[in-house]
Amino acid sequence: MTRARSRGVSRVINPAYDRASWLEILELAQRPGIDAALGVHPWVADSLSPNQIKDSLAEAVAEASTRVVAIGEIGLDTKIESPSLEIQLPVFVSQLELAVELDLPVILHCRGAFHELLDAINHHQGRIRGVIHAFTRGPELVQRFHQAGLHFGLGGAVTRENARRIHRGAKVIPENRLLLETDAPSIGLQGVRPEETEPQHVADVAAALAKLREVDPELIARITTENACQLFGLPTE
Secondary structure, three states: OHHHHHOOOOOEEEEOOOHHHHHHHHHHOOOOOEEEEEOOOHHHOOOOOHHHHHHHHHHHHHHOOOOEEEEEEEEEEOOOOOOOHHHHHHHHHHHHHHHHHHOOOEEEEEEOOHHHHHHHHHOOOOOOOEEEOOOOOOHHHHHHHHHOOEEEEEOHHHHOOOOHHHHHHHHHOOHHHEEEOOOOOOOOEOOEOHHHOOHHHHHHHHHHHHHHHOOOHHHHHHHHHHHHHHHHOOOOO
């Protein structure tokens, strides 16, 4: 965080992966500039039943010693062999329902299952707000996710010279739906390996996005900060 602040990155949202990570996430959120998101990732969707996950998540949010700003990271993934989509989907739906009940945004992971994820989102008829994280797709999916009311988290992929699909997509995302991320330490940047990625590299993502959209990096920083504060209810100072 010290290195991040030296590059103008003053606040991060740290999403959970599984139940075991919730306590550590909440402990980290005691520190200045770190906010917590709690959820169960699709890769561990078979850890408990959908109702058990929803109930334990609701209890954790209610009893948290610091404010939880989102439900996440949750979603669907057909690029893995197990757990199956049939197991993932009810777990995902149960967490969407909780997000609606708690009036919290969601942080969404999606690989392959775009149709199923959009169906689940649209089922709630505009009551779901949140971000499709690590977005790497083109203009067609930008339009579909935009119509579903979602924001777009852009990370290391936009810094890569040959990532033409996300370059096309990043150019057409509406200003008020842009967000920045790193997904550290899982996704690298051009010249930065995934395991070396950290929050300070949001500044590099902002610079790459500004170049793609042919605007000043300071404009990207201001817009994405305003969008994040509005979506996640963060302080504006």
